[in-house]
Amino acid sequence: MNDNPRLQVASGRVVLTGQWTLAAMLPDLAILEDQLAGAGRSVGVWDLSGISRLDSAAAVLLWRTWGNAWPATLEISTLHRQVLTRVAELPQQIPGPPVRPFHPLEVVGLLTLKALANLRGMIALFGQLLLDLGYLFRYPGDIPWKEITANLYKSGAQALPVTALVGFLIGITISYLSALQLKNFGADLFIVNILGISIIRELGPVLVAVLVAGRSGSAMTAQIGVMRVTEEIDALSTMGISRTVRIVLPKILGLTAAMPLIVLWTSAVALLGGMVAAMLQLDLSLIYFVENLPRAVPVANLLIGLGKGVVFGFVIALIACHFGLHVKPNTESLSANTTSAVVTAITAVILVDAVFAIFTRHIGVPSL
C-alpha cells in the first residue's frame, strides 16, 4: 500500500494525506516533524480531509505543532476530529512523575531505620521460633520431620561436593604459601600447627559459612519469596498450618544441624589438601602430619570450630528466612531481598566470628 503520510504546503494551506499513524510515520519521523514545524508557524489553514487514518500519536504530534490550540481553519472528517478532540481535552499541565530531592542525611536516616526494622524483624522471628519450639515440645506429633530432613539433605548433603572442592584448593594454597616462608626459617615442622589451627578453628567454619550463605541462604530467600508472591504462604495459613512451623523452622533447624557437619567435612578435606601440598613441598610424610596433629592442635579448637558452625548455620538461615518473608509481590523486591539476605548473612557471620575470637582467645591456643 503506497499510503505514506504526506504533507504539502500550497498557497497558504497545509494539506495532509495518507496514513497518519505511528507505524506509518516511524520510518521518516524526523523529516515529518521538521516539515510540520516549518508549516505550523506560518500557516493557519489545515486540510486534513485527505488522510485515511489518524491515530493518537499523530494527533499529539499535530496538536503540539499547533501550539496546543486549534488552528484558525481546519478541514477534517468527524471521525478524525474525535481523535484530535480527545487529545485537546487532556489537561494542559500533566503531573509528571514525582522527583524526590536527594538529601544525604535523609538517605542515611532511611538506611538506619531500615536496618533497625530488619533487626527488629529478625528478633521477632527468633521469638516466634522459640514459641514454636515450645509448642512442638508440648505436641511432638506436629514436628515437621519430613521438612527438616529434606532441608538437611538439600543444604547439607548436596553441598558436600562444592565445599570439598573449595576446601581442598584452599588447603593446598595455604600450605604451599606457608611452606615457602617456613623453609626460610628452617621451621618446616610448624606447618602442622599453622594448618591445623587456622583451618580447624577459623578458616573451615568461615569458608563454609560464606559458601552456604551464597548457596543455601539465597535459595531459602528466593523460595520463601516466591511462595509469598504466588500466595502459597497464605494458602498454608488458611489451612490452619503455621508458616513458621512448617516453612521457617525446618529451614533453620535443618541448616543449624547441617552446618557443623559440613564444617567438619570441609576442614578435613582442607587439611588433606594441606597435607598433600606439605608432602610435595617439604617432604613431610602424611603419617608424621597425622601423628602430630593432635599434639599441635588441642581438641578445644575442633569444638570451637563446630560451635561456630552451629551458630553460623542458625544466623544464615534466620537472616535468609527473615528476608524471604518480607518479599513484596514484585520481581524487583525478590531480587533486592535475595541480595540483601546473602550480603547480610555474610556480614553477620564475620561479625559473629569476631565475637567468637574475642571470647575464646584464651581457649585452645597451645603454649610453647
Added chain:
Amino acid sequence: MSQPAVVELAGISTVFGRQHIHRNLNLRVEAGQIVGLLGGSGSGKTTLLREMLGLLRPTAGSVRLFGIDLNDGDALTQRAVRRRLGMLFQHGALFSALSVFDNIAFPLRELRCLDEDWICRLVHLKLAMVELEPAHGKLMPAELSGGMVKRVALARALALEPELLLLDEPTAGLDPDRSQNFVDLVGSLQQALGLTVVMVTHDLNTLAGLASHVAVLADGHIIACGPKAEVMTVDHPFVTGFFGADRRKLL
C-alpha cells in the same frame, strides 16, 4: 486490491510429546472482525493464540499476520509485525517492577524516537481511554485490583495503536458488572480505532456482547467459523453442549 487477511492460519498441526493438539487447522480473520475463539478446556485455544503471537512454533503449517509469515527469518520484519499487534494476557503480565505509567510508556519508549512529553501525553490518552485517572499512573501493579490490572494491560496493549488485538480470557476473574463494563470498553475502542480482535473466552456474555464472528475449536481443528448467528445453529455435540439452552439468548 484485495487486502491480505489479518490472521491466516493454514494447515496448523501441533504436537506436544505424543499428544496431538491441533490437526490440520485452518482459520482466517479478516480486517475489522471480532472473532471469539471457543473451545473446551484443554482444546488448545491458548496454544493457538500463542502460535499467532509467534511465542510458539507449530509443528507444521504456517501462521501469517498481515500477509507476513511469522516464521520468516528476518528480525526487522518480525519486529515490524509485532508492533502491529497488541496482546492482553490473561493475568495482565504487567511488569511488576514498573509503575502503571511506565508499563504503558514501555512500548513507546522502546521505539526510541518519541520524546518524553509526547510519551507522557500518549500515556494519559491511553489511561483516559481505559477510563483510569491520571493519578493511577503512579501506582505499582501490586496495588491494583483485578479489574484495574486488566484495564492497564489493555492500555499497554493499545499503546502502539495496533491493528490487531489479541485477548486471552479478557473477562475471567471479573464480576459480571465489571466484565460488562470491560466488554463495552473493548467494543467502543474497537469501533473508535477500527481494530481487528481475536479473543479466547469461556464467558457467554462476553461472547454475546463483543464478538461478531465465532470460531469453534474442537477435536483439534476449527469445526465451525462464521458469523455468530450461523455458528449457533451448527449441529455438533460441542456446540450444542456449550451454548445449551442459552442459544436463543445469544442471538
